[in-house]
Amino acid sequence: MNQVNRLPRGGRVDRSHPLNFTFNGKQYVGCVGDTLASALLANGVDVVNRSFKYSRPRGIVAAGAEEPNAVVQLGASEAAQVPNVRATQQALYEGLTARSTNGWPNVQRDLMGMVGKLGGTFMPPGFYYKTFMAPASLWMTYEKYIRKSAGLGRSPTEPDPDSYEHINQHCDVLIIGAGPAGLAAAITAARSGARVILCDEQEEMGGSLLDSRELIDGAPAVQWSDRVLDELNAMGNVTLLPRTTANGYHDHNFVTLHERRTEHLADSAPSFGSRRQARSRMHRIRAKQVVLATGAHERPLVYANNDVPGNLLAGAVSTYVRRYGVVPGQKLVLSATNDHAYRAALDWHEAGREVVAIADARANPKGDLVDKAQSLGIRIIAQSAVIEAKGADRVSGARVAKIEIESFKVVGGVEELACDTIASSGGYSPVIHLSSHTGTRPTWRDDILGFVPGEVKGLTPAGGARGVYPLGDTIRDGAEAGAQATQAAGIDAGAMALPQITARQDGQACALYQVPHLKPAMRAPKQFVDLQNDVTAAGIELATREGFESIEHVKRYTAMGFGTDQGKLGNINGMAIAARCLNRSIPEVGTTVFRPNYTPVTFGAIVGRHCRELFDPERYTALHQWHVEHGAEFEDVGQWKRPWYFPRTVNGKKETMHEAVARECLAVRERVGILDASTLGKIDIQGPDAREFLGRVYTNKWAKLAPGRVRYGLMCKDDGMLMDDGTTSCLGENHFLMTTTTGGAAGVMEWLELWHQTEWPELDVYFTSVTDHWATMTVTGPDARKLLAEVTDIDLDKDQFKFMDWREGTVAGVPARVFRISFTGELAYEINVQANYAMHVWTTLFEHGEKYDLTPYGTETMHVLRAEKGLIIVGQDTDGSVTPEDLGMQWAIGYDKPYSWIGKRALSRPDTRRTDRKQFVGLKPKDPNVVLEEGAQIVFDPNQSIPMSMVGHVTSSYYSPTLGHGFALAVVKGGHERMGETVYLPMVDGKVHEAEIVSPVFLDPKGERQNV
Amino acid sequence: MSDVKEFDTRPTGSPSSESPLAWSFHRRGTPPREASAGVTLREKAFLGHLILRGGAIVLDEAVREVLGITLPARPNTLALDNSGERSIQWLSPDEWLVIVPGGEEFALEGRLRKALGQAHYSIVNVSGGQTVLTLRGEKAREVLMKSTPYDVHPQAFPVGKGVTTVFAKASVVLRRPTEEGWELVVRRSFADYCYRWLLDAAAEYGVIVER
Amino acid sequence: MFHIYCPYCEEHREEEEFHPKGQAHIQRPEDPEACSDETWGDYLFFRDNPRGVHHELWVHAVGCRKFFNITRHTVSYEILETYKMGEQPSVTAKSLSEKDKQAGVQAASGGWQTVGARPESDALNKGARV
């Protein structure tokens, strides 16, 4: 097909550079400067989609972000698929491939057609509301059907080859929108030297100036915008961001902009040499001041069959003619309430096509543009409107009638005019979405028949965004807003010399939203309010009749303004209809709220660089390379990568986790193993009050811990619940080294600072994190002493270096602190060396360890070994509701310490003294082969009816190769007094396990093995 | 303050040592050298890092006496000695980061302790726990903009400034000791993540890693 | 995303650098052993929920690691002031303008009461305390 609707000249497109593109499998040609929408219109493509609910054919309505119908799926290859792209915002490029989002298998001949005719009954208004009220199980059925038929776009099934990124920007003044007001604001702010960012969502900056009929300083308006842009471009303090949509306006002037960097070039970002650009960027802008120069969206009129392709916004018609050189039809009827809309008729006429008539809702239209239309001989029918469009896949006529707005009635005869295009304009709605994002309510203004932004600190609306429409006023308003914002940012701004513009005389507009029909709305052909969500005037009437009075409720009932549309065209009309039905004014029905994002943003842009291997930090210990090279499987512990177990390959067969863990456990119990424990949190504590401080944050006593000694401590919150545990060593009288759990390190550090800074600032003590400075290796097992003795100058004699002592010296020639503490129940030494030397020490230990079968073990073996000893892991065996007493750790509670330490008072509350609290016990399954499920619920009586009363749960459970049976740790109500009793664990598969309550210490209850 | 256990963590012999980026370099090597790279990255490994805590008035005299640098008492500032090899940076109203050539830190700690006597303060050696990355080049600032929410515009971040801030999903100490370059003080366990992030963010400009 | 002035760093920083730590000015009872269970329970569990002026404890976690206070409007999210530990807020119930008072703006009392609690939950709490 030819570009039947392309004018031979005019517009900002380059006809000498044709571009091939494919829409719904068909080849077309457009040209450089086109959007996908303008190219489709140039080619005479009427139907671009099927509607969401009724599956009606739909065409292009608008020319910008507000387009409700032409929402397409972009991408030639599977990996390049992008859903939810507005054809009006997508620049054409060579090879562009797009499909309709809705309607399968194709828009012209569509399976939903049949269903669509039944749509009214299948999905009446209130469908969502009622569906959600229905049993949840039904929703699953509905959803599947709705998703398939509505085709809300689809995500690619192959990995996206492109990269995306975020960039943080700071500026004095951010100007959103580069139309006349935005440009005037930007140049005023920029000339003051302020740091300025100007963004605009369109391919070209200039906004309404790009299709304006007016003259600035005697020349076409666009020449003025080109001049201003040239000047801005040359300034070092200005960042211009075209193709960049401000999508979210957040607290304290934090604005997110979505810059489409390469979307206008190809499906995938081009490379320069080996360097590839990010496809899009999310600018995270912190602006001192924001100027909102987003202009206004034209409101369509709501008349019967106003969704048939060929119904367009009046302004969109002008944009297509003047900017893209495309006339989207042959014969036009314009239905308008205001002078500005007359441009559509004038442009159409000047393009050499027929304007059948202008139906003007006003009794006495007058003004410069009206005069111009009259002088061209265009027929103007006053006090009338298009009440119904005729046609199916394309408009074939317009039914025009005299109407009375007050009584909402058709008062005269109906005339049917043959035409293929109906342009309508019901006035203009300032684009106030961004100012609403922070929760500020907009204000209704009767004089402009629209909402304007409410007051937001640091935000200055300008021009159309606050209902200032005449071009000269818009530029002045923008300049003033720019100066005001600059001043508010603390920078002096001079006034801008305003250009000469002859003011156009416009008549007063009238308030018309829904056009009356001969039949009441419920029986008239459908009058669409929200084209994207298929919401009709009748639907809104029904909502108000069913008792939904607030517009927020009406929205939820009808789905108006839902999803990616965000009510750009429909919201005000919907409110006006609700107001009419309820006999109230528009502001009385409520103000409308918009949410981020203004237009859809790809997940890629939201995620930015935080994906794949940069999704989250991976923290490595100094020994990571060794672990990798020795085949470790890793476990995530917080952000750390810790070796989980080290499977060996025996006879070409890799050990399972179970096999590896059993081998590692036995190696520690029988010979010697080594663990990388570097991830433990470590805090250096110095100061004369360090000891006192420890006494207050730990439950146990610290007054008498001598230098050279180590103690295990429990840390509670003030509610008496355990929050962390670890050992702390006395390095000097005023110097301690605290260790924390791996996951608790940052939290404990903040906890200590919290108490020091807010509660006990008088205590002289300082805390410094040394987690990363020290690498920690645990050498443990019966042969640990023999091995360590080979590489250290420290006296390891059991009477010189006792359990819970620490010593300093060298290990493998490296200065080291060695702590004789044990988390395995075996003889154990924790070696701390400066992390840069860790690998040397570790590998030296292995050189010497060969003869002892030194076995590296991971976190899983560590868990089994500690559980055999009944040693807890905070966060696994506890959950924030467990006191030290619940754990049976009375030995670690210093009730008689002089200071009321954190958590002490709570331990005497009635609730913490209950004897039926869940208490920490061991569980021995009756069947030795059973390994209970962690998290399994415990009951006393397995024969009770469901729901059973649950009395506890399994916190840790393993198979012990040393004991030869499965074993578990658990919390059970009153468990400490129930030793020897049998409990039951009913499983989902109907099995019921039996277990005996036993001491949590399964191995070596006297601690003889670690004390050798 | 007495009764603190001083401990030189540097061996007297010369066992092999590995900087926090050793694994990153081993695993990925460095990108091929490009003629027109916009960014140059280098690790200043094995420096001496001390965390100094105490009141500014208490510490200032000792620091001046021992290091010949006036303690930077203003928030977010950084002071260097004439050689540029020794620096002190404000971290909080009672916390400073001292970075000196590797091997000087233990003697420095001793001299500071001697000068400070019985005052209440703390000095902690963290040399194994962090490393310094330098970032230079025409596009260095843009790479930082992709990485940190802190304003790195020269107006907001003049030479002599230093802050602790968010870097990607980690945190770093970011500082500008000279006109030419930026320094990132990175925690050991996060070093590989930060390094990979920097390479990725700088890829479109071309990046040289100096070893 | 708040933009928060740290009174120790003496400049605005992004919210990402901070952690909120709940209501400010919660006083730990002087002598916990001597206070009643009710008083201890109030200290642990009861907080204000004003529709209006609130005093909050924050920490500059990725920064100077200092705790400080913020007076924040819970409707507009505007930060009215930040101040160091040990200092008192200047925006309080007392400083509210007549206009604000008439508009029903509430202010946290800095205690363990429940400013902003719904009347029925407040009654329930009071009943539970008797």
Ligand SMILES: [Zn+2]
């Ligand atoms: Zn701070």
